[in-house]
Amino acid sequence: MSVEESWTTRIITEEEAGTAQSKSGFDPLTGIYHSLHQLGENFQIPTRHDIDTSTYVLSQFPHPDHAQTKVALIDLATNHQVNYSQLHRSIRALASGLYNGLGVRKGDVVFLLSQNSILYPTICLAIFSVGAILSPANPVNTKSEISKQIQDSGAKLVISAPEELHKLLEIGVPTLVTTRESNGDSLSVEELIEYSDPLELPQIGITQSDTAAILYSSGTTGTSKGVILTHSNFIAVMTLLKWSVFATSSQNDTFLCFIPIFHIYGLAFFGLGLFCAGITTVLMQRFDFQAMLDAVQAYKINNIPAVPPVILGLVKNIGSKVKCDLSSLRRVGSGAAPLSKELSDEFRRRFPWVELRQGYGLTESCAAATFFISDEQAKKHPASCGRLVPTFSAKIVDTETGSALPPGRKGELWLKSPTIMKGYLGNEAATTATIDPDGWLKTGDMGYLDEDGFLHLVDRIKELIKHNGYQVAPAELEAILLGHPQVLDAAVIPVEDEEAGQIPMAYVVRAAGSELTEEQVIQFVANQVAPYKKVRRVGFISAIPKSAAGKILRKELVSHSQQITSKL
């Protein structure tokens, strides 16, 4: 019997819910909410200790009889197609080349600097195959941001797209380019794949508890930290993702990828998970609105894991400014930042044939913690980001008293599941502040679960700005501002923005006699950070409001900025 034939999702019946726990999944005895979904027998997470992410993903590929005809990836720019059989060979060949040719060993960190490309998943899975540790980065980061991450992660090898090489000149770590350069003499990933023998990769002895990747996140505090994710985290996420593909009847969809694979959202879907369901993905190097529309029409795209700014773009432009046939589209996902009820309702009104589902996840939870499997439920609960996915439990914790709250009561969301990170790299204090002794991840997000177990996020206690779904840490920008000789003090806050979600605004206290302008402050920061972190508005103030303990009172600045905006 195939997985498709025997698969059924199981939601506990109301009768069971009444006796075992409430309809919300809340257990009043423990204060814990449990997922109302179960994986079912075809989606069990492997418990064998001696299995790694790559072996698991390859074991889920289509049967060898179909692997040559089933396309895994299509490069939108060139229309180059890679089938599952070629992908399998490339992963094993590159792993063999990394191990035998370059001496990469278990535990070595490999830093990856590239936009999306059809080589990206091969590189990730080859790194996992040799037991090395993947550390991906955003290629728009500046030279100094990149050098900090390389140092912090302890990378032994860098794999870089040719156009990013100039940022790596003084790094002092061996570098492999992704693609052949016409005039370059460096060895490339493409050549390693071509000339290495996939059968020459020895048994490495990787276990599920070994570290697989280090991804960078600000967590609940300001500084960027390496999130340690293990093979068992990824194997659990792959199983959950495959489950969600079948639960949403998406197994025959053609997906479009423009979300970046260097973040967990893109990595979980397009670097790893969708291969476990035999999906075909059309891949864009980076987002471009018109190219996205052209791709949907040319490849009859059915499914787009997206982010709110893209959903807003579709609502604002299609029909009015841009003509486009989106009739092939069946499902659009939304993650990485809040999707408002208004935008969600408007999208459904404009595109009634498209199912829109919001999910919620963090780098620290190694992807989605909540999701909608039924479009009917998503329609009925447009302000929610779904129910806990299987294996997840949650607590809503009163931030004053520490008690666990029942449905409808707002507090900090804590999560537990096999996908929760091991901790932050070399940062015991941040790890213990974020994961409690019982393994609960404190998300820094405020919200509640309702009577039917749907999660509603209403606020954030972590000091984080979400610009286009990217994290911007105020503390990082404040440190840069304080480096300006005419800045006495500074604080950075989020300001709501229709298109990007939020933009960073800086409040600056100028030194006596200084005539520093808004434009100069913006430029000073822009020279030192990736474009998505730029300060986009500046207010000058005589003193930054602080608590007796010296903590910046950001809420006061936020309401000050709102007053100014409402007067404009």
Ligand SMILES: CC(C)(COP(=O)(O)OP(=O)(O)OC[C@H]1O[C@@H](n2cnc3c(N)ncnc32)[C@H](O)[C@@H]1OP(=O)(O)O)[C@@H](O)C(=O)NCCC(=O)NCCSC(=O)/C=C/c1ccc(O)cc1
């Ligand atoms: C598609 C977006 C929304 C817009 O793209 P964009 O229009 O190119 O804007 P960017 O924000 O990418 O680019 C910012 C700036 O960088 C520039 N840029 C850009 N790429 C370049 C370049 N390759 N060269 C050079 N300049 C460039 C770009 O021109 C621009 O410059 P400027 O106009 O000066 O601001 C893009 O921002 C985007 O993909 N955002 C998503 C980020 C993202 O995936 N975050 C996930 C974090 S992990 C997470 O939250 C997980 C959640 C989750 C939830 C649910 C689940 O089920 C699972 C997981």
